[in-house]
Amino acid sequence: MLQIFANKERNKKIMIGIFICILPGFLLWGTSSIMRSAKEPSAPAAVIFGRRVPAEDFSQAMQAVRMQTMMQFGDSFSQVEKFLDFRNLALERLILLHEGRSRGIRVSDEDVRRAIARNPAFQRKGAFDPAGYEYVMRYVLRVQPRAFEEMTRQNLVLTRLYDQVTAAVTASDSDVRAAYEKENEQISISYIAGLPAEFQKNIVVDDAELTDYFSKNAQEFKQPISFNLEYLTFESEPQAVGASQILEKKDGFDKASKEMGLAISETGFFTQSDPVPGIGWANDMTESLLRVARGTVLPIRQIDSKYYAFRVKDIKEPYIPAYETVKDKIREIVLQKKAKETASQKINAALARLKDGAAPRADFDAVAAEFGLKSSATDPFKFGSYIQGIGASDTFFTEAKKLKGEEFSPVLEIPGGYYIIKVKSLIPIDEAKFSSEKTAFGEKFLSRKKQEAFGAFVQELKKKATGS
DSSP states (O other): OGGGGOSHHHHHHHHHHHHHHHSOTTOOOOOOOOOOOTTSOOOOOOEETTEEOOHHHHHHHHHHHHHHHHHHHGGGHHHHGGGSOHHHHHHHHHHHHHHHHHTTOOOOHHHHHHHHHTOGGGEETTEEOHHHHHHIIIIIIOSOHHHHHHHHHHHHHHHHHHHHHHTTOOOOHHHHHHHHHHHHOEEEEEEEEEOHHHHHTTOOOOHHHHHHHHHHSGGGGOBOOEEEEEEEEESSHHHHHHHHHHHTSTTHHHHHHHHHTOOOEEOOOEETTSOBTTTBOOHHHHHHGGGOOTTOBOOOEEETTEEEEEEEEEEEOOBOOOHHHHHHHHHHHHHHHHHHHHHHHHHHHHHHHHHHTSSOTTOHHHHHHHTTOEEEEOOOBOTTOEETTTEEOHHHHHHHTTOOTTOOOOOEEETTEEEEEEEEEEEOOOHHHHHHHHHHHHHHHHHHHHHHHHHHHHHHHHHHHHTO
16 A cells, blocks of 8 residues: 555645645635744734634644645745745635634534545545555645544635635626637737836936935835844754754854854845845745844744744844935936826827827827827737737727727826827637637636635625724
Protein backbone atom coordinates (compact mmCIF):
# COMPACT_ATOMS: atom_id res chain seq x y z
CA MET A 1 0.00 0.00 0.00
CA LEU A 2 2.75 2.47 0.93
CA GLN A 3 4.25 2.24 -2.54
CA ILE A 4 1.12 3.86 -3.91
CA PHE A 5 2.01 7.05 -2.07
CA ALA A 6 5.78 6.94 -2.33
CA ASN A 7 6.08 9.16 -5.39
CA LYS A 8 6.22 12.91 -4.71
CA GLU A 9 4.31 13.84 -7.85
CA ARG A 10 1.63 11.30 -7.02
CA ASN A 11 1.36 12.76 -3.50
CA LYS A 12 0.73 16.15 -5.05
CA LYS A 13 -2.07 14.74 -7.19
CA ILE A 14 -3.57 13.06 -4.13
CA MET A 15 -3.63 16.38 -2.27
CA ILE A 16 -5.24 18.15 -5.21
CA GLY A 17 -7.83 15.42 -5.44
CA ILE A 18 -8.63 15.71 -1.77
CA PHE A 19 -9.19 19.43 -1.82
CA ILE A 20 -11.08 19.57 -5.10
CA CYS A 21 -13.58 17.17 -3.55
CA ILE A 22 -13.99 18.64 -0.07
CA LEU A 23 -13.19 22.34 -0.15
CA PRO A 24 -15.59 25.02 -1.40
CA GLY A 25 -13.92 26.23 -4.57
CA PHE A 26 -15.77 29.54 -4.59
CA LEU A 27 -13.54 30.95 -1.85
CA LEU A 28 -9.85 31.79 -1.66
CA TRP A 29 -8.25 31.16 1.71
CA GLY A 30 -4.66 30.85 2.85
CA THR A 31 -2.07 31.85 5.39
CA SER A 32 1.51 33.02 5.36
CA SER A 33 4.54 30.81 5.86
CA ILE A 34 5.70 31.69 9.38
CA MET A 35 7.89 29.90 11.88
CA ARG A 36 7.05 30.96 15.45
CA SER A 37 9.19 30.38 18.52
CA ALA A 38 7.69 28.69 21.54
CA LYS A 39 7.62 31.96 23.48
CA GLU A 40 5.72 33.93 20.85
CA PRO A 41 2.16 34.84 21.91
CA SER A 42 -0.70 33.28 20.03
CA ALA A 43 -1.97 35.16 16.99
CA PRO A 44 -4.34 37.92 18.10
CA ALA A 45 -7.87 36.57 18.10
CA ALA A 46 -10.51 38.29 15.99
CA VAL A 47 -13.73 39.85 17.23
CA ILE A 48 -16.86 39.01 15.24
CA PHE A 49 -20.43 39.95 16.11
CA GLY A 50 -19.11 41.43 19.38
CA ARG A 51 -17.43 38.25 20.56
CA ARG A 52 -13.74 37.48 20.75
CA VAL A 53 -12.69 34.45 18.74
CA PRO A 54 -10.45 32.09 20.75
CA ALA A 55 -6.89 32.04 19.46
CA GLU A 56 -7.14 28.27 18.92
CA ASP A 57 -10.15 28.70 16.62
CA PHE A 58 -8.38 31.40 14.67
CA SER A 59 -5.29 29.22 14.36
CA GLN A 60 -7.40 26.37 12.98
CA ALA A 61 -8.96 28.73 10.45
CA MET A 62 -5.50 29.83 9.40
CA GLN A 63 -4.47 26.20 8.92
CA ALA A 64 -7.52 25.57 6.77
CA VAL A 65 -6.99 28.59 4.56
CA ARG A 66 -3.33 27.72 4.16
CA MET A 67 -4.19 24.27 2.87
CA GLN A 68 -6.71 25.57 0.38
CA THR A 69 -4.40 28.28 -0.94
CA MET A 70 -1.62 25.74 -1.42
CA MET A 71 -3.96 23.54 -3.41
CA GLN A 72 -5.27 26.42 -5.52
CA PHE A 73 -1.85 27.76 -6.50
CA GLY A 74 0.21 24.56 -6.42
CA ASP A 75 3.87 25.16 -7.23
CA SER A 76 3.23 28.93 -7.48
CA PHE A 77 2.16 29.17 -3.85
CA SER A 78 5.50 30.51 -2.59
CA GLN A 79 5.40 33.30 -5.17
CA VAL A 80 1.83 34.47 -4.50
CA GLU A 81 1.48 33.97 -0.75
CA LYS A 82 3.32 37.20 0.03
CA PHE A 83 0.64 39.17 -1.78
CA LEU A 84 -2.38 37.61 -0.07
CA ASP A 85 -4.13 38.95 3.02
CA PHE A 86 -4.22 35.63 4.84
CA ARG A 87 -5.53 36.96 8.13
CA ASN A 88 -8.48 38.54 6.36
CA LEU A 89 -9.24 35.29 4.53
CA ALA A 90 -9.24 33.36 7.80
CA LEU A 91 -11.50 35.99 9.36
CA GLU A 92 -13.97 35.60 6.48
CA ARG A 93 -13.98 31.84 7.00
CA LEU A 94 -14.87 32.27 10.68
CA ILE A 95 -17.61 34.78 9.87
CA LEU A 96 -19.15 32.44 7.30
CA LEU A 97 -19.04 29.51 9.69
CA HIS A 98 -20.81 31.67 12.28
CA GLU A 99 -23.46 32.54 9.69
CA GLY A 100 -23.88 28.87 8.83
CA ARG A 101 -24.52 28.03 12.49
CA SER A 102 -26.94 30.96 12.79
CA ARG A 103 -28.94 29.55 9.90
CA GLY A 104 -29.10 26.18 11.53
CA ILE A 105 -26.91 24.45 8.97
CA ARG A 106 -25.75 21.20 10.47
CA VAL A 107 -23.48 18.50 9.13
CA SER A 108 -23.78 15.09 10.75
CA ASP A 109 -20.95 12.68 11.44
CA GLU A 110 -22.44 10.47 8.74
CA ASP A 111 -22.23 13.36 6.22
CA VAL A 112 -18.55 13.76 7.06
CA ARG A 113 -17.85 10.03 6.80
CA ARG A 114 -19.68 9.86 3.48
CA ALA A 115 -17.75 12.82 2.03
CA ILE A 116 -14.41 11.31 3.04
CA ALA A 117 -15.30 7.77 1.96
CA ARG A 118 -16.39 8.99 -1.48
CA ASN A 119 -13.17 10.87 -2.07
CA PRO A 120 -11.17 9.04 -4.76
CA ALA A 121 -7.93 9.88 -2.94
CA PHE A 122 -8.97 7.53 -0.14
CA GLN A 123 -10.28 4.71 -2.29
CA ARG A 124 -8.73 1.56 -3.66
CA LYS A 125 -10.50 -0.64 -6.16
CA GLY A 126 -13.66 1.44 -5.77
CA ALA A 127 -13.90 1.17 -1.98
CA PHE A 128 -12.72 3.26 0.96
CA ASP A 129 -9.25 2.20 2.10
CA PRO A 130 -8.61 2.92 5.81
CA ALA A 131 -4.87 2.27 5.47
CA GLY A 132 -4.60 4.71 2.56
CA TYR A 133 -6.58 7.31 4.50
CA GLU A 134 -4.29 6.98 7.52
CA TYR A 135 -1.21 7.26 5.31
CA VAL A 136 -2.42 10.44 3.62
CA MET A 137 -3.20 12.01 7.01
CA ARG A 138 0.20 11.16 8.44
CA TYR A 139 2.59 11.59 5.53
CA VAL A 140 0.88 13.74 2.88
CA LEU A 141 -1.26 16.25 4.80
CA ARG A 142 0.49 15.82 8.15
CA VAL A 143 -2.66 16.43 10.19
CA GLN A 144 -4.55 14.38 12.74
CA PRO A 145 -7.57 12.58 11.26
CA ARG A 146 -9.81 14.28 13.82
CA ALA A 147 -8.65 17.73 12.69
CA PHE A 148 -9.11 16.80 9.04
CA GLU A 149 -12.61 15.50 9.71
CA GLU A 150 -13.59 18.71 11.50
CA MET A 151 -12.20 20.73 8.60
CA THR A 152 -14.28 18.63 6.24
CA ARG A 153 -17.37 19.27 8.37
CA GLN A 154 -16.77 23.02 8.24
CA ASN A 155 -16.27 22.97 4.48
CA LEU A 156 -19.54 21.12 4.01
CA VAL A 157 -21.25 23.82 6.11
CA LEU A 158 -19.73 26.49 3.86
CA THR A 159 -20.80 24.67 0.72
CA ARG A 160 -24.39 24.45 1.97
CA LEU A 161 -24.32 28.12 2.95
CA TYR A 162 -23.15 28.99 -0.55
CA ASP A 163 -25.99 26.95 -2.03
CA GLN A 164 -28.55 28.76 0.16
CA VAL A 165 -27.25 32.23 -0.61
CA THR A 166 -27.05 31.69 -4.37
CA ALA A 167 -30.19 29.58 -4.85
CA ALA A 168 -32.17 32.50 -6.26
CA VAL A 169 -29.46 33.56 -8.74
CA THR A 170 -30.53 32.76 -12.31
CA ALA A 171 -29.44 33.56 -15.86
CA SER A 172 -32.03 34.15 -18.60
CA ASP A 173 -31.40 33.42 -22.27
CA SER A 174 -31.03 37.15 -22.91
CA ASP A 175 -28.51 37.42 -20.05
CA VAL A 176 -26.48 34.57 -21.52
CA ARG A 177 -26.56 36.05 -25.01
CA ALA A 178 -25.52 39.51 -23.76
CA ALA A 179 -22.62 37.99 -21.84
CA TYR A 180 -21.57 35.89 -24.83
CA GLU A 181 -21.64 38.95 -27.09
CA LYS A 182 -19.57 40.87 -24.58
CA GLU A 183 -16.90 38.18 -24.64
CA ASN A 184 -16.91 37.44 -28.37
CA GLU A 185 -17.94 40.51 -30.37
CA GLN A 186 -15.15 42.61 -31.79
CA ILE A 187 -15.20 46.36 -32.30
CA SER A 188 -12.79 48.79 -33.88
CA ILE A 189 -13.01 52.51 -33.12
CA SER A 190 -11.81 55.81 -34.47
CA TYR A 191 -10.71 58.24 -31.80
CA ILE A 192 -9.43 61.67 -30.87
CA ALA A 193 -6.98 61.61 -27.97
CA GLY A 194 -5.86 64.31 -25.58
CA LEU A 195 -2.74 62.89 -23.97
CA PRO A 196 -1.17 64.87 -21.10
CA ALA A 197 2.22 63.34 -21.89
CA GLU A 198 2.15 65.02 -25.31
CA PHE A 199 1.74 68.47 -23.75
CA GLN A 200 3.96 68.12 -20.70
CA LYS A 201 7.20 68.59 -22.62
CA ASN A 202 6.17 72.13 -23.61
CA ILE A 203 5.07 73.29 -20.16
CA VAL A 204 7.33 75.42 -17.96
CA VAL A 205 6.89 76.00 -14.22
CA ASP A 206 8.82 78.44 -12.04
CA ASP A 207 10.00 78.13 -8.44
CA ALA A 208 7.15 80.30 -7.16
CA GLU A 209 4.62 77.75 -8.43
CA LEU A 210 6.54 74.94 -6.76
CA THR A 211 6.82 76.62 -3.34
CA ASP A 212 3.15 77.62 -3.50
CA TYR A 213 2.14 74.02 -4.22
CA PHE A 214 4.27 72.72 -1.36
CA SER A 215 2.87 75.24 1.13
CA LYS A 216 -0.71 74.22 0.26
CA ASN A 217 -0.09 70.47 -0.01
CA ALA A 218 2.69 69.70 2.46
CA GLN A 219 0.76 66.75 3.93
CA GLU A 220 0.89 65.08 0.52
CA PHE A 221 4.63 64.55 1.03
CA LYS A 222 4.46 63.29 4.61
CA GLN A 223 6.68 60.26 5.04
CA PRO A 224 5.17 57.30 6.91
CA ILE A 225 6.73 55.63 9.92
CA SER A 226 9.76 53.59 8.89
CA PHE A 227 11.91 50.93 10.50
CA ASN A 228 15.51 49.83 10.43
CA LEU A 229 16.03 46.20 11.43
CA GLU A 230 19.04 44.08 12.25
CA TYR A 231 18.75 40.45 11.30
CA LEU A 232 20.37 37.02 11.40
CA THR A 233 19.94 34.63 8.49
CA PHE A 234 19.50 30.86 8.95
CA GLU A 235 19.83 28.54 5.99
CA SER A 236 17.80 25.67 7.43
CA GLU A 237 14.96 24.99 9.83
CA PRO A 238 17.11 22.99 12.30
CA GLN A 239 19.54 25.90 12.50
CA ALA A 240 16.65 28.31 13.12
CA VAL A 241 15.19 26.07 15.82
CA GLY A 242 18.56 25.95 17.58
CA ALA A 243 18.84 29.72 17.42
CA SER A 244 15.34 30.22 18.88
CA GLN A 245 16.52 28.68 22.17
CA ILE A 246 19.41 31.14 22.37
CA LEU A 247 17.25 34.13 21.41
CA GLU A 248 15.05 33.58 24.46
CA LYS A 249 17.98 34.40 26.76
CA LYS A 250 19.03 37.89 27.84
CA ASP A 251 20.98 39.56 25.00
CA GLY A 252 20.07 36.46 23.00
CA PHE A 253 20.32 38.19 19.63
CA ASP A 254 23.99 39.06 20.08
CA LYS A 255 24.71 35.70 21.70
CA ALA A 256 23.15 33.83 18.77
CA SER A 257 25.30 35.82 16.39
CA LYS A 258 28.47 35.06 18.33
CA GLU A 259 27.82 31.41 19.23
CA MET A 260 26.60 30.44 15.75
CA GLY A 261 29.10 32.54 13.84
CA LEU A 262 26.42 34.53 12.03
CA ALA A 263 26.89 38.09 10.83
CA ILE A 264 24.36 40.72 11.91
CA SER A 265 22.99 42.42 8.81
CA GLU A 266 20.94 45.60 8.57
CA THR A 267 17.97 46.40 6.36
CA GLY A 268 18.14 50.18 6.31
CA PHE A 269 14.93 52.17 6.72
CA PHE A 270 11.77 50.91 5.01
CA THR A 271 8.03 51.46 5.47
CA GLN A 272 5.14 49.07 6.01
CA SER A 273 4.23 49.22 2.32
CA ASP A 274 7.72 48.18 1.21
CA PRO A 275 9.34 44.76 1.00
CA VAL A 276 12.05 44.15 3.57
CA PRO A 277 15.21 45.40 1.78
CA GLY A 278 17.39 42.55 0.62
CA ILE A 279 14.88 39.93 1.79
CA GLY A 280 11.41 40.33 0.30
CA TRP A 281 7.78 40.73 1.28
CA ALA A 282 6.74 39.89 4.84
CA ASN A 283 3.39 41.63 5.32
CA ASP A 284 2.53 39.93 8.60
CA MET A 285 5.81 41.06 10.15
CA THR A 286 5.66 44.66 8.94
CA GLU A 287 2.17 44.98 10.41
CA SER A 288 3.46 43.87 13.81
CA LEU A 289 6.23 46.50 13.81
CA LEU A 290 3.73 49.19 14.83
CA ARG A 291 3.29 47.43 18.15
CA VAL A 292 6.96 47.01 19.13
CA ALA A 293 9.70 49.22 20.57
CA ARG A 294 13.34 49.71 19.71
CA GLY A 295 15.44 46.74 20.74
CA THR A 296 12.59 44.25 20.38
CA VAL A 297 13.61 40.85 19.01
CA LEU A 298 10.90 39.48 16.72
CA PRO A 299 10.06 35.77 16.47
CA ILE A 300 11.98 33.75 13.91
CA ARG A 301 10.08 33.47 10.68
CA GLN A 302 10.48 31.89 7.28
CA ILE A 303 10.55 34.14 4.23
CA ASP A 304 10.82 32.23 0.97
CA SER A 305 13.41 29.48 1.54
CA LYS A 306 15.34 31.01 4.47
CA TYR A 307 14.69 31.78 8.14
CA TYR A 308 15.34 35.11 9.86
CA ALA A 309 15.52 36.60 13.33
CA PHE A 310 14.95 40.37 13.42
CA ARG A 311 15.75 43.02 16.02
CA VAL A 312 14.33 46.54 15.78
CA LYS A 313 17.33 48.86 15.65
CA ASP A 314 15.57 52.15 15.01
CA ILE A 315 12.13 53.64 14.31
CA LYS A 316 11.70 56.88 12.40
CA GLU A 317 8.39 58.60 13.18
CA PRO A 318 6.28 60.15 10.37
CA TYR A 319 7.58 63.54 9.19
CA ILE A 320 7.21 66.12 6.45
CA PRO A 321 10.51 66.45 4.54
CA ALA A 322 12.17 69.76 3.76
CA TYR A 323 11.08 71.47 0.54
CA GLU A 324 14.47 71.08 -1.15
CA THR A 325 14.46 67.29 -0.71
CA VAL A 326 11.15 66.92 -2.57
CA LYS A 327 11.48 69.81 -5.01
CA ASP A 328 11.98 67.54 -8.04
CA LYS A 329 8.95 65.46 -7.08
CA ILE A 330 6.85 68.63 -6.71
CA ARG A 331 7.98 69.81 -10.13
CA GLU A 332 6.87 66.53 -11.70
CA ILE A 333 3.49 66.70 -9.96
CA VAL A 334 2.86 70.30 -11.04
CA LEU A 335 3.91 69.51 -14.61
CA GLN A 336 1.56 66.53 -14.74
CA LYS A 337 -1.35 68.56 -13.34
CA LYS A 338 -0.89 71.40 -15.82
CA ALA A 339 -0.48 68.97 -18.72
CA LYS A 340 -3.67 67.18 -17.70
CA GLU A 341 -5.55 70.49 -17.52
CA THR A 342 -4.32 71.42 -21.00
CA ALA A 343 -5.31 68.08 -22.48
CA SER A 344 -8.74 68.30 -20.85
CA GLN A 345 -9.37 71.82 -22.13
CA LYS A 346 -8.35 70.95 -25.68
CA ILE A 347 -10.40 67.75 -26.00
CA ASN A 348 -13.48 69.40 -24.52
CA ALA A 349 -13.07 72.17 -27.09
CA ALA A 350 -12.84 69.49 -29.79
CA LEU A 351 -16.05 67.89 -28.50
CA ALA A 352 -17.81 71.25 -28.65
CA ARG A 353 -16.67 71.66 -32.26
CA LEU A 354 -18.00 68.23 -33.19
CA LYS A 355 -21.33 69.14 -31.62
CA ASP A 356 -21.75 72.58 -33.20
CA GLY A 357 -21.83 71.18 -36.73
CA ALA A 358 -19.16 73.56 -38.02
CA ALA A 359 -17.05 70.56 -39.01
CA PRO A 360 -18.24 67.37 -40.68
CA ARG A 361 -19.35 65.08 -37.86
CA ALA A 362 -17.30 62.20 -39.24
CA ASP A 363 -14.08 64.17 -39.71
CA PHE A 364 -12.21 63.27 -36.54
CA ASP A 365 -8.84 63.91 -38.19
CA ALA A 366 -9.64 67.52 -39.08
CA VAL A 367 -11.02 68.37 -35.65
CA ALA A 368 -8.09 66.71 -33.88
CA ALA A 369 -5.60 68.63 -36.00
CA GLU A 370 -7.36 71.91 -35.28
CA PHE A 371 -6.80 71.51 -31.55
CA GLY A 372 -3.39 69.87 -31.68
CA LEU A 373 -4.74 66.47 -30.65
CA LYS A 374 -3.96 62.97 -31.85
CA SER A 375 -6.38 60.99 -34.03
CA SER A 376 -6.23 57.39 -35.16
CA ALA A 377 -8.15 54.11 -35.27
CA THR A 378 -7.76 50.71 -33.63
CA ASP A 379 -7.76 47.19 -34.96
CA PRO A 380 -10.76 45.08 -33.90
CA PHE A 381 -10.66 44.22 -30.19
CA LYS A 382 -12.73 42.33 -27.64
CA PHE A 383 -13.91 43.38 -24.20
CA GLY A 384 -11.20 42.69 -21.64
CA SER A 385 -8.38 42.82 -24.18
CA TYR A 386 -5.46 45.23 -24.52
CA ILE A 387 -5.49 47.92 -27.21
CA GLN A 388 -2.01 48.54 -28.55
CA GLY A 389 -0.76 51.99 -27.56
CA ILE A 390 -3.84 52.76 -25.44
CA GLY A 391 -4.37 50.17 -22.74
CA ALA A 392 -7.34 48.25 -21.37
CA SER A 393 -10.31 48.01 -23.74
CA ASP A 394 -13.20 47.80 -21.28
CA THR A 395 -14.16 51.50 -21.19
CA PHE A 396 -13.98 51.83 -24.98
CA PHE A 397 -15.88 48.61 -25.70
CA THR A 398 -18.68 49.47 -23.25
CA GLU A 399 -19.08 53.00 -24.60
CA ALA A 400 -18.83 51.93 -28.25
CA LYS A 401 -21.70 49.47 -27.74
CA LYS A 402 -23.97 52.44 -26.92
CA LEU A 403 -23.20 54.31 -30.13
CA LYS A 404 -25.22 54.14 -33.35
CA GLY A 405 -24.03 55.02 -36.84
CA GLU A 406 -21.84 58.14 -36.82
CA GLU A 407 -22.56 59.01 -33.20
CA PHE A 408 -19.55 59.93 -31.10
CA SER A 409 -19.00 59.52 -27.39
CA PRO A 410 -18.62 62.14 -24.66
CA VAL A 411 -15.09 62.69 -23.41
CA LEU A 412 -13.84 59.47 -21.84
CA GLU A 413 -11.09 59.63 -19.23
CA ILE A 414 -8.67 56.75 -18.70
CA PRO A 415 -5.32 56.77 -16.87
CA GLY A 416 -3.41 57.68 -20.03
CA GLY A 417 -5.57 60.65 -21.07
CA TYR A 418 -8.86 61.74 -22.63
CA TYR A 419 -10.66 60.26 -25.65
CA ILE A 420 -13.62 60.84 -27.93
CA ILE A 421 -14.56 57.73 -29.90
CA LYS A 422 -16.92 56.47 -32.58
CA VAL A 423 -17.46 53.00 -34.03
CA LYS A 424 -15.41 52.18 -37.08
CA SER A 425 -16.57 48.57 -37.49
CA LEU A 426 -18.37 45.83 -35.60
CA ILE A 427 -17.75 42.10 -36.01
CA PRO A 428 -20.79 40.29 -34.56
CA ILE A 429 -20.76 36.87 -32.93
CA ASP A 430 -20.88 33.68 -34.99
CA GLU A 431 -24.49 32.56 -34.51
CA ALA A 432 -23.79 28.91 -35.30
CA LYS A 433 -20.92 28.84 -32.82
CA PHE A 434 -23.06 30.53 -30.18
CA SER A 435 -25.77 27.93 -30.67
CA SER A 436 -23.32 25.08 -30.14
CA GLU A 437 -21.64 26.72 -27.12
CA LYS A 438 -24.71 28.25 -25.49
CA THR A 439 -25.36 25.53 -22.91
CA ALA A 440 -21.79 25.22 -21.65
CA PHE A 441 -21.30 28.99 -21.70
CA GLY A 442 -24.56 29.50 -19.83
CA GLU A 443 -23.43 27.16 -17.06
CA LYS A 444 -20.14 29.03 -16.67
CA PHE A 445 -21.93 32.37 -16.76
CA LEU A 446 -24.39 31.29 -14.07
CA SER A 447 -21.55 30.00 -11.91
CA ARG A 448 -19.80 33.35 -12.26
CA LYS A 449 -22.97 35.23 -11.32
CA LYS A 450 -23.35 33.07 -8.23
CA GLN A 451 -19.77 33.70 -7.21
CA GLU A 452 -20.27 37.45 -7.62
CA ALA A 453 -23.50 37.34 -5.61
CA PHE A 454 -21.81 35.34 -2.87
CA GLY A 455 -18.86 37.72 -2.84
CA ALA A 456 -21.23 40.66 -2.29
CA PHE A 457 -22.96 38.69 0.46
CA VAL A 458 -19.62 38.03 2.18
CA GLN A 459 -18.68 41.72 2.14
CA GLU A 460 -21.99 42.81 3.66
CA LEU A 461 -21.84 40.07 6.26
CA LYS A 462 -18.30 41.08 7.15
CA LYS A 463 -19.39 44.68 7.75
CA LYS A 464 -22.04 43.47 10.17
CA ALA A 465 -19.64 41.08 11.89
CA THR A 466 -16.81 43.55 12.41
CA GLY A 467 -18.71 46.83 12.54
CA SER A 468 -16.63 48.30 9.72
